[in-house]
Amino acid sequence: MSDLRPPEHQVAGHRASANKLGPLVDGSGLFYKPLQAGDRGEHEVAFYEAFSAHAAVPPRIRDTFFPRFHGTRFLPTKAQPGEPHPHLVLDDLLAGLDAPSVADIKIGAITWPPGSPEPYVAKCLAKDRETTSVLLGFRVSGIRVVGTGGAVWRTERPEVKALDTAGVRRMLRRYVSSVSGEGADCALAAAVYGGEGGVLSQLRELKAWFEEQTLFHFYSASILLGYDANAVSATGGVGGGVRVKLVDFAHVAEGDGVIDHNFLGGLCSLIKFISDIVSETPETPPLGPS
Amino acid sequence: MSDLRPPEHQVAGHRASANKLGPLVDGSGLFYKPLQAGDRGEHEVAFYEAFSAHAAVPPRIRDTFFPRFHGTRFLPTKAQPGEPHPHLVLDDLLAGLDAPSVADIKIGAITWPPGSPEPYVAKCLAKDRETTSVLLGFRVSGIRVVGTGGAVWRTERPEVKALDTAGVRRMLRRYVSSVSGEGADCALAAAVYGGEGGVLSQLRELKAWFEEQTLFHFYSASILLGYDANAVSATGGVGGGVRVKLVDFAHVAEGDGVIDHNFLGGLCSLIKFISDIVSETPETPPLGPS
Numbered sequence: 124m125s126d127l128r129p130p131e132h133q134v135a136g137h138r139a140s141a142n143k144l145g146p147l148v149d150g151s152g153l154f155y156k157p158l159q160a161g162d163r164g165e166h167e168v169a170f171y172e173a174f175s176a177h178a179a180v181p182p183r184i185r186d187t188f189f190p191r192f193h194g195t196r197f198l199p200t201k202a203q204p205g206e207p208h209p210h211l212v213l214d215d216l217l218a219g220l221d222a223p224s225v226a227d228i229k230i231g232a233i234t235w236p237p238g239s240p241e242p243y244v245a246k247c248l249a250k251d252r253e254t255t256s257v258l259l260g261f262r263v264s265g266i267r268v269v270g271t272g273g274a275v276w277r278t279e280r281p282e283v284k285a286l287d288t289a290g291v292r293r294m295l296r297r298y299v300s301s302v303s304g305e306g307a308d309c310a311l312a313a314a315v316y317g318g319e320g321g322v323l324s325q326l327r328e329l330k331a332w333f334e335e336q337t338l339f340h341f342y343s344a345s346i347l348l349g350y351d352a353n354a355v356s357a358t359g360g361v362g363g364g365v366r367v368k369l370v371d372f373a374h375v376a377e378g379d380g381v382i383d384h385n386f387l388g389g390l391c392s393l394i395k396f397i398s399d400i401v402s403e404t405p406e407t408p409p410l411g412p413s
Numbered sequence: 414m415s416d417l418r419p420p421e422h423q424v425a426g427h428r429a430s431a432n433k434l435g436p437l438v439d440g441s442g443l444f445y446k447p448l449q450a451g452d453r454g455e456h457e458v459a460f461y462e463a464f465s466a467h468a469a470v471p472p473r474i475r476d477t478f479f480p481r482f483h484g485t486r487f488l489p490t491k492a493q494p495g496e497p498h499p500h501l502v503l504d505d506l507l508a509g510l511d512a513p514s515v516a517d518i519k520i521g522a523i524t525w526p527p528g529s530p531e532p533y534v535a536k537c538l539a540k541d542r543e544t545t546s547v548l549l550g551f552r553v554s555g556i557r558v559v560g561t562g563g564a565v566w567r568t569e570r571p572e573v574k575a576l577d578t579a580g581v582r583r584m585l586r587r588y589v590s591s592v593s594g595e596g597a598d599c600a601l602a603a604a605v606y607g608g609e610g611g612v613l614s615q616l617r618e619l620k621a622w623f624e625e626q627t628l629f630h631f632y633s634a635s636i637l638l639g640y641d642a643n644a645v646s647a648t649g650g651v652g653g654g655v656r657v658k659l660v661d662f663a664h665v666a667e668g669d670g671v672i673d674h675n676f677l678g679g680l681c682s683l684i685k686f687i688s689d690i691v692s693e694t695p696e697t698p699p700l701g702p703s
Binding site for chain 2 (some may be wrong): 214232233237248257259260288334335337379381382389391392394395
């Protein structure tokens with residue numbers, strides 16, 4: 124517990140500091156997410172408790188696409204000295220990755236659950252329209268890429284907020300590129316997005332579940348993508364640790380027998396973007412001038 | 414042309430009268446839809462022209478799921494005596510059905526295209542939230558069912574506007590029931606919704622196209638379902654004329670390389686509702702008390 128620190132791979136949300144609560148990791152594979160203010164924190168705990176125990180959730184879906192939930196714990200924080208704050212205890216989704224490249228993508232054209240107070244609806248709707256959420260059914264919240272030689276490239280918040288369709292496409296290409304800087308060679312597209320166990324095949328498995336499941340509506344949840352840039356670059360894919368996980372459940376609503384068409388539509392849109400990138404990319408990176 | 418009259422099977426939209434423009438049929442298989450005011454009418458004509466000629470639209474999709482477009486024509490109307498009004502000339506989608514049972518279902522949680530004026534967005538959004546559009550990704554606009562003995566049952570407008578999730582489920586069951594009145598035996602569910610060429614199989618073919626097509630975004634369009642109640646009742650399905658058609662294209666927007674996640678999500682939701690009804694329904698109607 125003495126090793127608690129903000130995760131260095133965080134790409135979205137507040138970073139823990141003297142002024143703000145933020146997530147912490149302990150280096151042993153756990154991720155501590157401070158409970159959000161108001162009823163959001165309790166709502167997220169309630170979701171994890173219900174979801175973890177739900178007999179109708181296939182174990183394969185739970186284990187593949189969701190962080191494991193280990194209860195809650197009070198922890199000391201820099202933002203509230205002397206006043207321990209409750210945290211969700213979850214698996215650190217990037218544990219075991221030597222050089223994690225990470226993308227956080229908020230899914231759904233609509234990010235406010237039914238029954239939200241009007242000012243909250245108005246705030247979300249404005250953000251959903253200003254960003255690509257309404258048009259594309261998702262928005263990129265942040266990306267971190269480890270390029271050649273270990274150089275890290277990451278998005279800044281004003282930049283991701285201003286992304287249009289072309290910008291989103293650029294980010295999703297950048298995420299699987301091995302160069303440092305702004306370029307995008309998509310050298311890792313086939314290994315990370317394509318193939319068995321790649322992002323596309325995992326997203327399609329998730330989609331099949333969303334076509335059937337009527338238990339939960341995941342308003343404002345994100346898909347977190349991760350892979351090990353070192354391993355993928357070295358081996359061309361094998362052991363690259365490619366993962367697709369759902370995160371952020373403070374606004375999950377009950378499904379009441381209806382599918383989550385809002386999440387599903389955005390997921391299909393993301394699948395199309397990624398499959399376009401795979402189709403456009405040759406299996407092996409193009410040779411440079413000889 | 415002397416036989417122009419309002420279609421007796423109309424379930425949604427304005428009915429042609431001395432006060433209102435509305436669609437007309439001529440009994441020879443054509444359907445005349447008055448161009449809407451403002452730029453909507455011209456917009457719909459422009460869509461039909463672009464869609465009819467578009468090389469990237471598979472002929473099978475165009476022929477199966479869309480009315481054929483025969484240009485525009487000025488026609489005399491009761492609402493504007495002496496002042497012929499331009500009409501879209503389309504195939505009458507219910508032509509050839511002896512006893513048409515019809516459902517009009519508006520698809521999509523969002524019914525306003527991007528770039529709409531704010532008052533229009535606010536008006537649509539209010540309606541989308543009051544009805545089931547936001548929650549289910551679609552709303553039932555109207556249903557007409559021909560029951561045993563030819564008795565016609567149809568929805569009234571205030572009733573469909575007030576439908577909740579359970580009400581939508583009731584309507585979709587009612588649509589494939591042979592009884593007259595309010596009951597729902599789902600006697601025709603297997604024949605109309607299930608099986609080869611049934612509604613479900615057609616909707617799934619449409620869905621496969623929407624997972625790929627990035628040409629058009631069909632804001633505020635409807636799916637029109639039709640079948641011949643006499644033929645289905647008599648034969649149990651063969652020759653029942655089951656059809657699935659898209660209609661109402663005044664708010665179609667260009668896809669610009671992005672899928673229509675809003676239509677696709679609603680379509681998946683409708684597919685789940687209908688497949689639930691088929692699963693719950695035995696292949697043959699249950700026997701009454703003996």
